[in-house]
Amino acid sequence: MRTMAAPDKILFNGKITTMDPDRPEATAVAVSGDRITAVGTDKDMLGFAGPETETIDLGGQRVIPGLIDSHTHIIRQGNNFAMELRWDHVPSLADGLRMLKAQAERTPAGQWIRVVGGWSVDQFAEKRLPTIDEINAVAPDVPVYVLHLYDRAWLNKAALRAIGIDKHFYEPFVSGRLERDDQGNPTGLAMARPNAQPLYALLDMAPKLDFEQQVTSTKHYFKALNGLGLTSALDCAGGFLNYPDDYGVITELNKRGEQTVRIGYQLFAQRPMFELDDFKRWNDIVKPDEGNNYLKCVGAGEMLVASAYDFEDFSYPRPDLPKRMEGDLRPVLEFLFENRWPIRFHCTYEESAHRLLSLIEEVGRDKGLEELNWIFDHGETISESTMEWVARLGGGISYQNRIAFQTTAYRDRYGEDALREVMPVKKMMASGVPLAAGTDATRVSSYNPWLAIHWAVSGKGRGGDVIWSAANRLDRHDALRHWTAAGAWFSREAGKKGQIKAGQWADIAVLDRDYFSIAEDEITEIEADLTLTGGKIVHAKARFAAHAPAPLPELPEWSPVPIFGAPGATAQRQGSLAAE
Incomplete structure (x- = not known):
């Protein structure tokens, strides 16, 4: 006798890592609409099937929650x-x-x-x-x-x-x-x-591409991300991305229902010395948490004022924040906190962190700062006391693998001993601060999350150089948790995503190899064979190719992507370098 309505889909015969501590492993999951309705054994889940239920045999492959890039x-x-x-x-x-x-x-x-x-x-x-x-x-x-x-x-x-x-x-x-x-x-x-x-x-x-070309370009980029198992991201805007002018493409895709990666976006001040004017203007247009399950504003940052930005070119000496920084940042923080805007801010160095956190604590005191899920970004050289300070003020830390791309530059400037301690994720974990991972793609790091996960597990840079000693490396479960369940806090969506658990969004990735058993250096090669976002199949290949969604409009004939490929996007035409 069924205890629930027949689901739309049942995925069975898998090795499912749920990231739910109450049921860490399963073999089958039931999906109705955009939600997971049940998780358990093949026998139990298939018992819920009705005549219209689609059943997908996972063939014993590893299944994880859809990945979340927190920066x-x-x-x-x-x-x-x-x-x-x-x-x-x-x-x-x-x-x-x-x-x-x-x-x-x-x-x-x-x-x-x-x-x-x-x-x-x-x-x-x-x-x-x-x-x-x-x-x-x-x-x-x-x-x-x-x-x-x-x-x-x-x-x-x-x-x-x-x-x-x-x-x-x-x-x-x-x-x-x-x-x-x-x-x-x-x-x-x-x-x-x-x-x-x-x-x-x-x-x-x-x-630049015209508007419709940008729409197609974005759809292909999302498809590549889905091909890597990613279903959610926090967007940190960046220079030359103005709101709302440059958000037309993503807004259009959201309206069309064609967005296959969930996005929470922060607004990044664009005009040095006029940042407060930017945020006042934006506050009249949009509010935090305004949007829907696929596209919503989640706060301000990662640049709040230009003078508070410590650039992380490790081939160059550490920059000191200008003396005027506190005076520039204070009115911006006051306005944002008074209007209940969560913030995130870029901070690479311990020296910058002390000045920034002192001001945030002073301005945020008695303004409910601890309720805002605010975010400290990066933190390559921060101390344990700074991590505890962030936690005490109710913040979380989003870390990335930027150091894996700058290993030689960092070693040459600061030495081997400093390299062993850079980006101290294990210490962050011990501090109890909310913690999640990201890429900071794409102008420095790759958007491929598996490169970041490989760095966290192996402690190696992109050239194979050892950054961390074994004691500082993450086990595979913790590294994956920072890309799944832990990431939901950062968009204030804990309990909605990040786990394969009844009631959460059906964001699921079926991997092409077993993350938990393959050789360490093979982690960089992982892709998804099947990806669902909100219960919809957004990517399918290999044994699941029959379930693939309709092909996307083609990219321009001259685009490099179909010829040379990209992470998550295999070269499609003959003549690529890889095919020669």
Whole structure:
């Protein structure tokens, strides 16, 4: 005798890691509408099946809750995904240059080649960066922009011509510079010292996709994320992403019901010295928690004021926050707390944390700060006392794997002993502070969550260098928990997502290999064979290919993605470097 209505779907014969401490493992899950209705054994779940119930045999594969990226820049990246050539998993500089050459041969007039983040010199066999001469040689006629972490970008001669940069170009940058030769001609190398604003300003001068192309680009980016098992993200906006002007694409996808990744977004101040005006204007347009289960505003940040931003280019000395920081930040905090806006703020260094937390505690006292689920971002060098301070004030810490991309730079500046202690996640866990993981993709780190999980488990950087001793590494369950159940707190959705548990959203990923038993270095290769968001199948391949949703509209013919692929998006056309 059934005790509930027949579900829409039953997934059975799986190795299900639920992240629910009351039932940590199961073999089957029942789904109705957008919710999980029951979790248990094959026998019990199949007993609920009715004549219209779809049953899916998982074939013994590992199943986890859909992954949650607690710090990323998903909206901006969606608008640009179709235009970018990804070097995330490229093993050598020679391969990267061959990809540039091949893409140059198929890029039409008016378009650029962009390599924007997700790679590190550490991952290359040659252990060196490209030169501008090498980039010009493989792409003499097509504009090329290549960004490396927070420290530099290269624009080839064609790109400089396209945006009118010559010896007479006046550099309007807050910091950083264009390298010039003895005659004053820009060479094409742009340096951040330490503010990356010049690098991003130059990128912003490149052509953009039109609105419908951005819609298609974003849908393909979400599909790639679903292909990695990711179903939810907290968007931290970023420079040159203005609200509401640049949120039209994601708003349109949400209206159409075509959003396959849940997004909670924070608003990032865009105008130095006028940040309070920005937040007052936005407060008249939107309020925290306004939206729906797929798209909602969750607060302010990660930049609240420009003077409180400590840039994390580890190849450059630690910057001191300017003396005026407290005066700039105080009125912004007062306004946000009075209007019950949760905040998140970027903070890399212990020295910055003390000044920021002192002000937050002073302004937030008696304003219900501890009820806001506010977020401290990054924290590569913070101390145990700072972690406990964040916890005491009701905050949580979102950490990322940025150090895995900057291992050599950090070691060269601070030494081997400091490297062993950087990004102290184990100490954060011991402090009791709410803690979740993210990527900070895509201008530095890759958007591939499995690279971040591999770093947490192995303690290795992208070049295989050991960062953490064994005592500082996470076990696989804890690393996964920071990407699932723990992440729900950060968008104030605890109990709604992050676990495979009755009553929660049916956000589920079926992995192509068993995360808990494969070799450690194979973790970077994990993808999802089947992904559900809100009970809908949003990605399916391999044994589940018959369940795949309808194909998306094609990307532009010149897009690098179908040729070279990207994490979660396999190359689809012949002629890719991987196929040669």
